[in-house]
Amino acid sequence: MKLLDWLVLVGFILFIVVYGVWKGRRNSDLDGYLLADRRMRWYTVALSIMATQASAITFLSTPGQAYADGMRFVQFYLGLPIAMVILSITAVPIYHRLKVYTAYEYLEGRFDLKTRALAGGLFLIQRGLAAGLTIYAPSLIFSLILGLDIRFVILFLGGLVTLYTASGGTKAVEHTHFQQALITTGGMVVAFFTVLALLPKDVSFVEAVSVAGKMGRLNAIDFSFDPQNQYNFWSGLIGGCFLALSYFGTDQSQVQRYLTGRSVAESRVGLLFNGMAKVPMQFAILFLGAMVFVFYQFAAPPLFFNPGEARKIKASASVAQYESLEARHAEATAAKGEEVRNLVRALRTGDARFVANAENDLQAAEGRVRAIRAEAVGLMKANDPRANTNDTNYIFLTFVTSYMPTGIVGLVIAAIFLASMSSTASELNALASTTVVDIYRRLIKPEATERHYLIFSKLATLMWGAFAILFAQYAGSLGSLVEAVNRLGSLFYGTILGIFLLAFYFKRVGGTATFIAALIGEATVLLCARYSSIAFLWFNVIGCLVVIVVALVISPLLGNKRPTQTHPNASEL
Amino acid sequence: MRATLAFALSSSYHAGEEQHRMSDQRPVNEPPPFGRSWTMLYAAVLINLAVLILLFYLFTKVFE
Numbered sequence: 001m002k003l004l005d006w007l008v009l010v011g012f013i014l015f016i017v018v019y020g021v022w023k024g025r026r027n028s029d030l031d032g033y034l035l036a037d038r039r040m041r042w043y044t045v046a047l048s049i050m051a052t053q054a055s056a057i058t059f060l061s062t063p064g065q066a067y068a069d070g071m072r073f074v075q076f077y078l079g080l081p082i083a084m085v086i087l088s089i090t091a092v093p094i095y096h097r098l099k100v101y102t103a104y105e106y107l108e109g110r111f112d113l114k115t116r117a118l119a120g121g122l123f124l125i126q127r128g129l130a131a132g133l134t135i136y137a138p139s140l141i142f143s144l145i146l147g148l149d150i151r152f153v154i155l156f157l158g159g160l161v162t163l164y165t166a167s168g169g170t171k172a173v174e175h176t177h178f179q180q181a182l183i184t185t186g187g188m189v190v191a192f193f194t195v196l197a198l199l200p201k202d203v204s205f206v207e208a209v210s211v212a213g214k215m216g217r218l219n220a221i222d223f224s225f226d227p228q229n230q231y232n233f234w235s236g237l238i239g240g241c242f243l244a245l246s247y248f249g250t251d252q253s254q255v256q257r258y259l260t261g262r263s264v265a266e267s268r269v270g271l272l273f274n275g276m277a278k279v280p281m282q283f284a285i286l287f288l289g290a291m292v293f294v295f296y297q298f299a300a301p302p303l304f305f306n307p308g309e310a311r312k313i314k315a316s317a318s319v320a321q322y323e324s325l326e327a328r329h330a331e332a333t334a335a336k337g338e339e340v341r342n343l344v345r346a347l348r349t350g351d352a353r354f355v356a357n358a359e360n361d362l363q364a365a366e367g368r369v370r371a372i373r374a375e376a377v378g379l380m381k382a383n384d385p386r387a388n389t390n391d392t393n394y395i396f397l398t399f400v401t402s403y404m405p406t407g408i409v410g411l412v413i414a415a416i417f418l419a420s421m422s423s424t425a426s427e428l429n430a431l432a433s434t435t436v437v438d439i440y441r442r443l444i445k446p447e448a449t450e451r452h453y454l455i456f457s458k459l460a461t462l463m464w465g466a467f468a469i470l471f472a473q474y475a476g477s478l479g480s481l482v483e484a485v486n487r488l489g490s491l492f493y494g495t496i497l498g499i500f501l502l503a504f505y506f507k508r509v510g511g512t513a514t515f516i517a518a519l520i521g522e523a524t525v526l527l528c529a530r531y532s533s534i535a536f537l538w539f540n541v542i543g544c545l546v547v548i549v550v551a552l553v554i555s556p557l558l559g560n561k562r563p564t565q566t567h568p569n570a571s572e573l
Numbered sequence: 574m575r576a577t578l579a580f581a582l583s584s585s586y587h588a589g590e591e592q593h594r595m596s597d598q599r600p601v602n603e604p605p606p607f608g609r610s611w612t613m614l615y616a617a618v619l620i621n622l623a624v625l626i627l628l629f630y631l632f633t634k635v636f637e
Contacts, residue, residue, distance in 0.1 A: 081622040085615045213636025220629040275618045
C-alpha cells in the first residue's frame with residue numbers, strides 16, 4: 001500500500017469514528033441510547049439492517065467464493081425476501097405495539113421468565129463469541145496481506161468500534177451505518193469497474209462473461225434437490241427463509257435495527273427494502289468475484305493465495321518442492337491462458353463444434369492446474385497438519401493489493417474495514433441491550449434511575465467490546481473451535497425461531513411446554529450436527545419444526561399454564 | 574439473592590412502566606410511505622424475487 005492508500009483508509013475510518021461520536025453525543029435516557037428515541041426513517045433502518053448483515057467477511061469471502069466455486073452461493077439468500085414479508089406482517093407490529101427494547105422481553109409476557117432467559121442467554125453466548133470472530137477474521141486477513149501485527153489490527157479495529165458504540169449507542173451505530181453502507185457500496189462499484197478496466201483490451205465484456213460461464217463460474221441457479229448440497233435453489237429458498245426469519249426476527253442485533261423506526265410503516269419498509277436489495281447485492285458481489293476469476297485467466301495467479309501459509313511452507317524443509325510446484329503452476333496457467341484465448345476465438349466464430357473443442361481443451365488445461373494445486377495443498381498438510389489450506393478469503397484482497405491503482409486500493413480496503421466495523425457495532429449494541437434490559441434491569445437492579453441504566457448500558461458496551469477484543473486475540477489459537485463457533489448460528493437459530501413462532505401463532509401453548517420443546521429441539525439439532533451430513537442450512541428447519549411439534553404434543557399433557565401477563569396486551573398476541 | 578430471585582419470578586415487574594409504554598401507541602395499520610397498500614408492497618417484493626430467480630436461471634443457461 002502506498003501513502004495515498006493509507007491516507008484514504010485512515011481518513012475514512014477517522015471520519016466514521018468522529019461522525020459516530022458526534023451523532024450520538026445527546027443521550028439522556030435508555031430509549032435514546034438503545035433505540036435512538038425510535039425516530040429513524042425507513043432508509044436509515046434499511047441501510048442499518050444491510051450494514052449489520054454485511055460484515056467484512058461478506059466482502060472478502062464472497063468474491064473469493066465465486067472465484068473458487070462459482071455464483072451458486074447467491075441461492076443462500078433466496079428465502080430472505082419471503083422472510084422479510086412474513087416479519088413485516090407479524091413481528092414488526094407486535095414489537096412496536098409492546099414497545100419492547102429487546103425481542104426476548106416479549107417472550108416473558110407471552111410465556112414466562114425462564115423462556116425469556118433461555119432465548120436471551122442463547123443470544124448472549126452465540127453473539128458474544130461471534131462478535132470476537134467478526135473482529136478476528138478480517139484482522140487476520142488484513143494483517144497477512146498488509147504485513148501488520150494482528151494484535152495491533154484487532155486492538156485498532158475493536159477499540160475504535162467500541163469507542164463510538166459505547167459513546168453514542170444506537171444513534172451512533174445507525175447514523176454511521178448509513179455512511180458506512182454508502183462508502184462500502186461505492187468502494188465495491190469502483191472495484192467492479194476497475195476489474196473490467198484491467199481485463200485484456202482484446203477481450204470484450206460479453207466474451208469475459210462467456211469465459212466465466214463456460215468455466216462454470218456463473219452457476220447462479222441449480223434446481224436439483226439434494227439435502228447434502230449446501231447451496232441449491234431448495235436449500236436456499238426453504239432453509240434460507242427459516243434462517244432469515246430467525247436472524248431478522250429473533251436476533252437482537254437485527255431486531256434492534258428496526259425497533260428504531262419511528263413507526264410500524266418505517267420499520268416495515270426498512271425490512272422490505274432489504275428484501276428487494278439483498279439478493280441483487282449478493283449477485284453483484286459474486287459477479288465481481290467471477291470477473292476477478294476471468295482476470296486471473298489472463299494474468300498468472302499465485303499458487304496459493306494465503307501469504308501466511310505460503311511463507312510457512314517456504315520457511316520449511318519442503319521449500320524446494322514447493323518452488324518446483326510454483327514453477328510448474330506458472331507454466332500450466334500460461335498454457336491455460338492460451339486455451340482461454342482459443343475459447344474466445346471459437347466463441348467469435350459462433351461455430352458450436354469449435355466452441356465444444358475449445359471447451360474440452362480448456363477443461364484439460366484447467367485439470368492440470370488443479371492437479372498441481374492439489375499437490376501443493378498436500379505438501380502443506382504434510383508439512384503442517386493444522387495448515388489452513390482454504391485460501392478463498394484471500395483471493396479478492398490479494399487481487400486488490402496487487403493490481404488496483406493507488407488510491408483505489410485504500411478505498412476498497414476502507415470499504416471492507418468499515419463493513420467489519422458496522423457489523424461489530426451492531427453486535428456490541430445488541431449485546432449491551434440484552435445485558436441491561438433482560439438481565440441487569442430485570443434480575444439484578446430493577447428500580448434504578450434512567451441515568452443509572454444509561455451509564456450501565458455504556459459500561460456493558462465497553463465490557464462486551466473488551467470481551468470481543470480479548471476473544472479475538474486468542475481466536476487464532478483455538479483451532480477447531482473457531483469453525484465450531486462459525487456454525488453456531490445455524491445450531492441455535494432454528495430453536496429460537498421455533499420459540500418465537502409458538503409465541504406468535506400458537507396461543508394455546510404455554511411456557512413450560514415451550515421450554516421443554518426448546519431443549520429437545522436443541523438436542524436434536526446438536527445430534528444432527530454431530531452424526532449426520534445434512535447441510536447446515538437445514539438445521540434451521542429441523543430445530544424450528546421439532547420445537548413446534550414437541551410443544552404441540554406435550555402442551556395438552558402439561559395443561560395450559562399461561563403466566564400472569566406482564567404486558568397488558570400480551571394475551572391479544 | 575433470595576430477594577432478587579423472588580423479584581425475578583414476580584409477575585408484576587415494571588407493570589406501571591409497561592402500561593405507560595402501551596399508552597403511546599401508533600396505528601399499526603398506517604399506510605405505507607409509498608405504494609397504494611401494504612399488500613401491493615409485499616407482492617412487489619415477492620414478484621421481484623420471482624423475476625430475479627427467472628433472470629438468474631436464464632443467466633445460468635445462456636452462459637453455461
